[in-house]
Amino acid sequence: MxxxxxxxxxxxxxxxxxxxxxxxxxxxxxxxxxxxxxxxxxxxxxxxxxxxxxxxxxxxxxxxxxxxxxxxxxxxxxxxxxxxxxxxxxxxxxxxxxxxxPLVTKVHREISRFARLGFTILLIGHKRHAETEGTMGEAPDQTIIIEKREDAERVQVANPHKVAFLTQTTLSIDDAKEITTILRERFPHIVGPKRSDICYATTNRQEAVKFLAQKAELILVVGSPNSSNSNRLREIAAGQQVQAHLLDTASDLLPKWLEGISSVGVTAGASAPEVLVQELLGALQQYGFHDIEEIRHTEEKITFQLPEILAMQLQRDDS
Ligand code: SF4
CATH class of the missing domain: 3.40.50.11270 (Rossmann fold)
Structure with a gap:
């Protein structure tokens, strides 16, 4: 056998x-x-x-x-x-x-521009998330947070001709789409960002986890419980009818999750370091998972420069 x-x-x-x-x-x-x-x-x-x-x-x-x-x-x-x-x-x-x-700063700029133009801003995001608190702070009197579809269905604005929507960068693309569809139906004049506020990294990781869910019986997402984008990855996998768990480290892996499972998908939220992914792969090896296939969805080449204050001081130190 x-x-x-x-x-x-x-x-x-x-x-x-x-x-x-x-x-x-x-x-x-x-x-x-x-x-x-x-x-x-x-x-x-x-x-x-x-x-x-x-x-x-x-x-x-x-x-x-x-x-x-x-x-x-x-x-x-x-x-x-x-x-x-x-x-x-x-x-x-x-x-x-x-x-x-810089992609969060982009949302700050958009919100303050809409606020200056007298718009009511419907900010799709999680109320208690640090990013949303920061962006909302650009125009607290003109911004309403929309967390879920029910909020979109009920929200009232002073002037439906002057309403804009923006989103937190780490939302589920599908949830955000559902909410914006409702908002567009309710406020036909609503305007939004030129390019989606949901960032490239969130988008790529969400698309990649959907591919994994087509292949694996169990999805493990490395990420902390307070990481918005990591939570979304777990939810998206679970939404594809696959068992999915979020793990801070490999020590959170429960043997019972692997019972009767022959294929595991592994991914990590945007704030989770690769060392933790490698530790999880090591832990899975102990349960007989030796064969690893990387499922490449897309290549990312984006980098951001250091803030000027540091870049200048580093330059000075080098010269
Ligand atoms: S997930 Fe990363 S790239 Fe996207 S907005 Fe947050 S920090 Fe920036």
């Missing part, structure tokens, strides 16, 4: 996006240039492993700028901050090192 071949399908692209890569680089350079303790507002990216590694290097994560001594350097996380937080940092004479992802 021959053993059933146990196979792993590994998504590509997976894991770090350009915005997360940049945010991590920012903190590493800032530690070198400004020393420790280095203050970072909010978790630099939503991943426990990354946050804990930085803590051990002397990074102090704060949610409140009052906890940062006057005159210190402060790094803003990849999720961005509201203008009020920026103002508070200036008032406290903090040196701002901004690791906001």
């Amino acid at each position: 021959t053993d059933v071949t146990k196979k792993i399908y590994l998504a590509s692209p997976r894991g770090f996006c350009a915005g997360v890569d940049r945010a991590i680089d920012v903190v590493e350079h800032a530690i070198r240039l400004y020393g420790t303790p280095l203050y970072v507002r909010h978790e630099i990216v939503h991943n426990r492993y990354i946050v804990e590694s930085f803590r051990t290097k002397g990074v102090v994560f704060v949610d409140n700028l009052a906890d940062v001594p006057r005159g210190s350097a402060i790094v803003f996380s990849a999720h961005g901050v509201s203008p009020a937080i920026r103002q508070e940092a200036q008032t406290r004479e903090l040196t701002i090192i901004d690791a906001t992802c």
Whole structure:
């Protein structure tokens, strides 16, 4: 009798996006240039492993700028901050090192442009997510958060001729499409961004996990519970009628998930480091999953430059 071949399908692209890569680089350079303790507002990216590694290097994560001594350097996380937080940092004479992802900054610009033009902005996103709090802060009196289809069905605006929608960068593409369809039906004059606010990395990882779900009986997503895009990957896989779980690390893997399973799909959210994916592959090997096939969906070549304040100082150090 021959053993059933146990196979792993590994998504590509997976894991770090350009915005997360940049945010991590920012903190590493800032530690070198400004020393420790280095203050970072909010978790630099939503991943426990990354946050804990930085803590051990002397990074102090704060949610409140009052906890940062006057005159210190402060790094803003990849999720961005509201203008009020920026103002508070200036008032406290903090040196701002901004690791906001440029694709989040794009949404900030759009929201403030629509606000200046007198629009009501329907911001599709999760109310308590750091990114949404930051973008909404651009125009709090003109912005209404739409979290789910019921909100889209009920929302009222002062002038249906002056209404715009924008989205958080890490939403489910399908959920966002459903909500925008409702909004377009209710407000035929609604306007939106020229290009989708859902970023390239979110889009690629969601499409890749759908491919995996066609091949694998079980999908494992490496990512932390507070990572929006990692949660969406798990939900999308589950929506394809495949058993799907989110794991912070390989130690979260439960043997019972693998009972009777011969094919596992593995992917990782945009804030999850590759080292954790490799650890999970190692753990799966112990259960007989040795055969790994990478399922390449698309190639990503996007990179973002460091913030000017760091780039200039690094240049000075080099010369
Ligand atoms: S997930 Fe998208 S928006 Fe968020 S940091 Fe990565 S590239 Fe930027």
